[in-house]
Amino acid sequence: MKKYTYTEKKDTRSGFGAGLHEAGKKNENVVALCADLVGSLKMDAFIKDFPERFTQVGIAEANMIGIAAGMTIGGKIPFTGTFANFSTGRVYDQIRQSVAYSNKNVKICASHAGLTLGEDGATHQILEDIGLMKMLPGMVVINPCDYNQTKAATIAIAEYEGPVYLRFGRPVIPVFTDPDQKFEIGKAWMVNEGTDVTIIATGHMVWKAIEAGEKLAELGIDAEIINIHTIKPLDDEAILKSVKKTGCVVTCEEHNKFGGLGESVARLLTTELPTPQEFVATNDTFGESGTPDQLMSKYGLDAVNIVEAVQKVIGRKKA
């Protein structure tokens, strides 16, 4: 198992804030909008340096999405910022008609996704957003795994023409990816090469998958770990190549098992290479109040859950 270390922990939303600032410096057409959550979305640096390119919309997410769609007409590249719940479910029809169907170059940037939002509870902990967004024709869906990858992804989507959903989170987590990485939309990242099982992880679950990989190595199981940061378009080639070698797969995501990354992988494998698969995801449930660590543990999203799923799926492979 390849050794991953970290010297600091940071939140992925700060990676977004840094990336937005960088993208703003690189391209004067980058503009930002926020629905009364500037501090939470870490947009301060962008606002300080480009005040005229920032629009405070107030608590009116539907209006924000519509304004963003309109701002693309004339060449701007709008980044909208609010929590994931208010970036998707609350404004689904606005995104569907004014952004996706109209093919507008809007970047919907969504913080506080999933259970790790923590104490605010289930009203704010959306676990359905990947599913909602990946179903929209033409929508790119990205869920990066740490500060550096989120920053790189934010810069990359400014250079991509078309609607994008960028999902990130609230808690501080290890920073373990290359600070100078080139982010390629739709290209999987090989975290660790192995032969016994393919672990496919996205977002906050990538570090958990690395922790699981270390435990599995102690048990004599050689896990291949792939980071799928782009859930749509899915890197079919990387997944199929790995699964051909390992013969079984575990998908890991901080999202409902219905509609998430796991189902995208299952659709691919069912049609191309039927393979035993286990899902580490929430099980058709809402979350609740608690600390991020408590919630990830209670809802089965810890390294130990990945280890158990691997042992189970390897058993199915042999059966």
Place this chain on the structure above:
Amino acid sequence: MKHTIKELEDIASQIRRDIVRMVHGCQSGHPGGSLGCTDFFTALYFEVLNYKKDFSMDGIGEDLFFLSNGHISPVWYSTLAHAGFFDKSELATFRKLDSRLQGHPTTHEHLPGVRVASGSLGQGMSVAIGAALTKRLNGDNSYVFSLHGDGELQEGQNWEAAMFAPFHKVDHLICTVDYNGQQIDGPTDKVLSLDSLQAKFEAFGWHVINTDGNDMAAIVEGLHYAKTLAGKGKPILNLMSTQMGAGVDYMMGSHKWHGTAPNDEQLATALAQLPETLGDY
């Protein structure tokens, strides 16, 4: 004036013929609101709107128009065709398979003249504001026009947008409300009263003007006047009274013809009231 009022009325007569023929041709669509807004569209595209013949999505340096109540697509399509955005023969494809003239306007099929999809109601004011904000950032002093149904104002997103535009001094924005008092289930006063739209928008900080949308001279003058109000720190709301079905006697003044197509006999009756002025498609 680029045209006389008589010339504009003749264009409007042809557009009305197109509308009833298009809706009859596919036996679906929304003639009532389309006919009610025909004079507005004619005035806008043939007299007021400063647009470029070669359509570009970005619309730099030209006035933009957004149709929020997308179901009145027949009047927009016919107007765009007569204004030269595409050949009028294409009007025969309205609502049919493989057409660029979808039931509700879209950008998906790349129809020149359309910059955003509409149909699901209440979204157009936000989009128009966004386009106006980009024009401001680009130092582009041209105008953004939009049209909204009155019933459509029951959608809450409009009021988010209505609150935003004055606060942010979006003052090259001229929104028109088709104030015909009708919606699918009946008169707006019975379905969900809008009460005083003038008082509501003024309370939100808009400059409100009132026009008669079925009097060509009045609507031309009203839209020109609206332009003179731009750049003074307030968005402009044109409260435009119309008759649903205007120009076809049996369709007027009732919600019945909101979304119903005429049969052969009804089509003949309608066409007899609408002189062919520019040639049918």
